[in-house]
Amino acid sequence: MTFNSFEFLWLFPILWGLYWVIQVIILRKYSRSIIGNYLLLIISYGLYLRWRPEYALILLWVTATSFIFARVLVLFRDQKQKSFFIIGICLILLPLLFFKYWTFLGSGIKSLVNLVAGIQLSPDIPGLNYALPIGLSFYTFQALAYLSDVYHRRIEPEKNWWDYMLFIAFFPQILSGPISRAGDLLPQIKADRIPDRSQFTRGLRFLLWGMFMKVVLADRAGIYVNTVLNNYSQYTAPSLVLGTFLYAFQIYGDFAGYSYMAVGVGDLMGFKLINNFQRPYLSQSVSEFWRRWHISLSTWLRDYVYIPLGGSHCSRLRNYHNIIITFLVSGIWHGANWTFIVWGVFHGVFQVIEKALGIQKMNSSGPLKAIRILVTFCIITILWLFFRMPTISDACAVIKACFVGWENGVSSMTKSMGVFIKLALVVVAIKDLLEESHLQWVEKLWKMAPVRMTLYLIIVCLILTCGVFDSSQFIYVGF
Amino acid sequence: MSGFDVKIFFSKLLVFVCLLIVADRCFGLVMEKVLSETNKGDWGRNNYLMDEAVGDVLIMGSSRAIHHYDAGSLSDSLGMKCINAGEDGMGILLMNTRLKHIAERLTPKVVIYEFLPEYDHDSELDNSRYLKFLRTYVDHPDVKECVMDISPNERWKLQSKMYMYNSVFLDIISQRFSRDPTMSKDILWAPLNGEYNGTHEMISIGGNSSADPLKERYLRDLVQICIDNGIRLVFVISPYYGCGTFTVPSSLASLCDEYSIPIFNHFSDPTFVSDPSLFVDPSHLNERGASRFTIMIGEEVKGILRK
Numbered sequence: 001m002t003f004n005s006f007e008f009l010w011l012f013p014i015l016w017g018l019y020w021v022i023q024v025i026i027l028r029k030y031s032r033s034i035i036g037n038y039l040l041l042i043i044s045y046g047l048y049l050r051w052r053p054e055y056a057l058i059l060l061w062v063t064a065t066s067f068i069f070a071r072v073l074v075l076f077r078d079q080k081q082k083s084f085f086i087i088g089i090c091l092i093l094l095p096l097l098f099f100k101y102w103t104f105l106g107s108g109i110k111s112l113v114n115l116v117a118g119i120q121l122s123p124d125i126p127g128l129n130y131a132l133p134i135g136l137s138f139y140t141f142q143a144l145a146y147l148s149d150v151y152h153r154r155i156e157p158e159k160n161w162w163d164y165m166l167f168i169a170f171f172p173q174i175l176s177g178p179i180s181r182a183g184d185l186l187p188q189i190k191a192d193r194i195p196d197r198s199q200f201t202r203g204l205r206f207l208l209w210g211m212f213m214k215v216v217l218a219d220r221a222g223i224y225v226n227t228v229l230n231n232y233s234q235y236t237a238p239s240l241v242l243g244t245f246l247y248a249f250q251i252y253g254d255f256a257g258y259s260y261m262a263v264g265v266g267d268l269m270g271f272k273l274i275n276n277f278q279r280p281y282l283s284q285s286v287s288e289f290w291r292r293w294h295i296s297l298s299t300w301l302r303d304y305v306y307i308p309l310g311g312s313h314c315s316r317l318r319n320y321h322n323i324i325i326t327f328l329v330s331g332i333w334h335g336a337n338w339t340f341i342v343w344g345v346f347h348g349v350f351q352v353i354e355k356a357l358g359i360q361k362m363n364s365s366g367p368l369k370a371i372r373i374l375v376t377f378c379i380i381t382i383l384w385l386f387f388r389m390p391t392i393s394d395a396c397a398v399i400k401a402c403f404v405g406w407e408n409g410v411s412s413m414t415k416s417m418g419v420f421i422k423l424a425l426v427v428v429a430i431k432d433l434l435e436e437s438h439l440q441w442v443e444k445l446w447k448m449a450p451v452r453m454t455l456y457l458i459i460v461c462l463i464l465t466c467g468v469f470d471s472s473q474f475i476y477v478g479f
Numbered sequence: 480m481s482g483f484d485v486k487i488f489f490s491k492l493l494v495f496v497c498l499l500i501v502a503d504r505c506f507g508l509v510m511e512k513v514l515s516e517t518n519k520g521d522w523g524r525n526n527y528l529m530d531e532a533v534g535d536v537l538i539m540g541s542s543r544a545i546h547h548y549d550a551g552s553l554s555d556s557l558g559m560k561c562i563n564a565g566e567d568g569m570g571i572l573l574m575n576t577r578l579k580h581i582a583e584r585l586t587p588k589v590v591i592y593e594f595l596p597e598y599d600h601d602s603e604l605d606n607s608r609y610l611k612f613l614r615t616y617v618d619h620p621d622v623k624e625c626v627m628d629i630s631p632n633e634r635w636k637l638q639s640k641m642y643m644y645n646s647v648f649l650d651i652i653s654q655r656f657s658r659d660p661t662m663s664k665d666i667l668w669a670p671l672n673g674e675y676n677g678t679h680e681m682i683s684i685g686g687n688s689s690a691d692p693l694k695e696r697y698l699r700d701l702v703q704i705c706i707d708n709g710i711r712l713v714f715v716i717s718p719y720y721g722c723g724t725f726t727v728p729s730s731l732a733s734l735c736d737e738y739s740i741p742i743f744n745h746f747s748d749p750t751f752v753s754d755p756s757l758f759v760d761p762s763h764l765n766e767r768g769a770s771r772f773t774i775m776i777g778e779e780v781k782g783i784l785r786k
Contacts, residue, residue: 006632006635006636010635195484195485196484197484197485197487197488200488201488415649415653416646416647416649416650416653419649420646420649449491453491453494453495453498456495457495457498457499457502460499461499461502461506461641464503464639464641464642464645465506465641465644465645465646465648466645466646467645468646469636469642469645470605470607
């Protein structure tokens with residue numbers, strides 16, 4: 001069940017009502033969180049089972065191995081503890097390796113053997129990367145972080161199996177994150193959750209905005225992007241440049257839309273999930289972009305890859321190496337394809353350049369700020385092509401084709417499609433710019449209930465009239 | 480949350496929902512009026528075909544129907560008024576419903592159906608795209624039945640008038656107020672200009688594709704409407720550029736056998752298939768190709784009518 005489906009529209013209010021009614025009204029004598037957690041666990045697994053029941057076993061495997069090994073870790077010290085930690089990490093990673101990377105690794109090994117020994121291995125080593133369990137990369141990273149936190153004694157191992165199961169399978173975030181930390185989410189699971197009007201309002205607001213970003217911006221832009229980039233050889237520069245530009249907004253609308261909806265659903269259920277996006281396209285550098293885009297993954301990579309490698313507390317060269325490795329991991333996490341690896345490495349390289357120039361944390365103002373935002377946006381947008389296209393040569397071909405045929409106009413863009421896309425872009429740009437600017441008059445205006453109500457009404461009307469309602473899957477669910 | 484808080488939250492939510500319903504109804508009323516007054520472009524044509532068009536020969540099918548058949552020339556050739564009801568990207572689900580709706584008003588003598596497996600037979604992930612011209616006519620029982628068949632959830636979704644006009648309201652408004660004289664509602668055909676300069680490729684259509692049970696049912700139903708109303712039905716497969724094969728899907732073949740319905744298969748017609756100057760792309764004839772094809776079909780239909 002995706003947040004943009006009709007099923008969610010009618011099923012979620014029922015589940016939400018049931019959840020709070022049972023907790024607050026019927027079971028007011030009992031511990032609310034325990035009953036609420038069981039309910040949430042049933043909902044979370046129920047929704048996951050509806051997709052492909054057998055893949056719930058993978059979810060269970062990752063949950064069980066991380067839970068058991070975290071408990072085992074505290075029984076040992078020193079070398080044995082480290083061994084168990086490594087075994088635990090390997091066991092957690094096993095499904096991810098098998099389902100997502102097996103074919104990629106297999107073909108890599110095959111090529112290597114062919115290159116080194118001249119032996120042609122055949123047939124291909126069969127893998128299951130065509131049937132990736134949804135959310136696998138997300139909940140695997142969540143479990144890895146938990147085990148690492150226990151190993152490094154940042155948190156105590158969880159003793160309650162049911163609470164831990166819910167932590168891994170919590171339905172708003174299981175498909176595409178945010179990747180929550182045990183230190184943030186487990187205490188919330190254990191605490192009594194009391195219905196809070198302001199949290200509910202915030203949740204509905206996030207849900208509404210997320211829906212707008214997904215169905216009005218991402219899915220509308222996606223129609224044009226898919227038409228052009230899937231058949232790029234038939235299009236000339238203006239259409240390809242527009243398609244590339246729109247892909248940057250498609251993926252923003254798609255992923256931020258999902259994340260906002262996840263945060264919104266979390267709020268409505270009484271949880272505070274990490275907000276994954278902070279107006280990323282207003283970044284002045286690639287480094288800043290990663291502090292604003294997919295924040296839960298960026299902080300994960302910082303805490304569990306970059307810092308253990310030595311972070312910035314080492315020589316300059318070693319620091320650059322650490323940055324590249326961290327973004328290489330980021331690329332690999334996104335998918336088993338050289339395109340993602342190149343995308344990740346380029347992001348690392350640009351950050352190294354920024355660090356060498358000393359501009360990664362420099363905040364400019366005025367026209368310089370605008371130029372820096374524009375340059376960063378262009379870099380990010382071009383790199384998205386490696387993320388989007390099936391092969392590196394396709395991505396390079398699109399980049400090359402962006403310089404040919406400027407005498408032709410934009411094709412395959414109907415008048416109404418153009419209006420819908422411009423409208424969505426303008427609304428998103430206004431919201432992001434106003435939030436970024438922290439203007440006092442905006443904040444004053446926002447405090448007025450009729451203004452808020454009118455804006456909500458406009459957004460709902462735009463969703464209903466301009467949205468694309470084909471319940472299309474979110475891009476990041478594929479990761 | 481205290482009882483007071485609960486009341487405030489839900490009362491605000493209720494006010495919001497009420498305002499939304501009012502806005503939705505107002506939007507619906509305005510759009511209904513605008514649509515009823517639209518007599519140009521796609522939407523004017525849809526209104527015209529559904530509510531006004533009168534003729535003896537009906538040409539139906541996808542883009543290959545609207546672009547390949549010159550209804551004016553066919554009218555002259557057959558001595559009967561022809562209407563081209565073909566629609567870009569549409570297939571049997573819309574055509575069947577259009578025919579049902581038209582048959583309530585008049586009974587055409589002949590239906591020429593340009594058959595394309597992609598839209599008239601093959602299974603697709605989602606048939607919702609065929610709803611484009613049907614949603615606004617959902618109050619009509621025959622249209623409603625098709626809409627529900629395509630997507631049962633539409634019953635609930637179409638309670639919202641904004642959803643009813645989702646993605647199309649701009650087109651409707653622009654066509655209503657358009658001053659373009661070429662946007663006639665009574666389009667005899669929409670000839671395509673240009674010449675194909677691509678390669679001569681091997682094309683195979685209708686072979687391995689799996690059938691969509693709904694499309695099969697609607698195809699059978701279309702045949703039944705024609706049989707019941709004494710309409711002569713002809714299936715046509717117009718030429719494709721390239722060297723390929725067209726396999727008539729078994730469901731269509733058995734229907735045609737059962738009711739002795741002719742299939743004019745011009746898929747590999749040598750008059751066309753090796754001449755790129757008659758095409759704009761492998762699946763569409765240009766104006767010259769379509770004019771030549773219309774003359775050919777006119778003669779074939781005449782032959783059928785003589786029998």
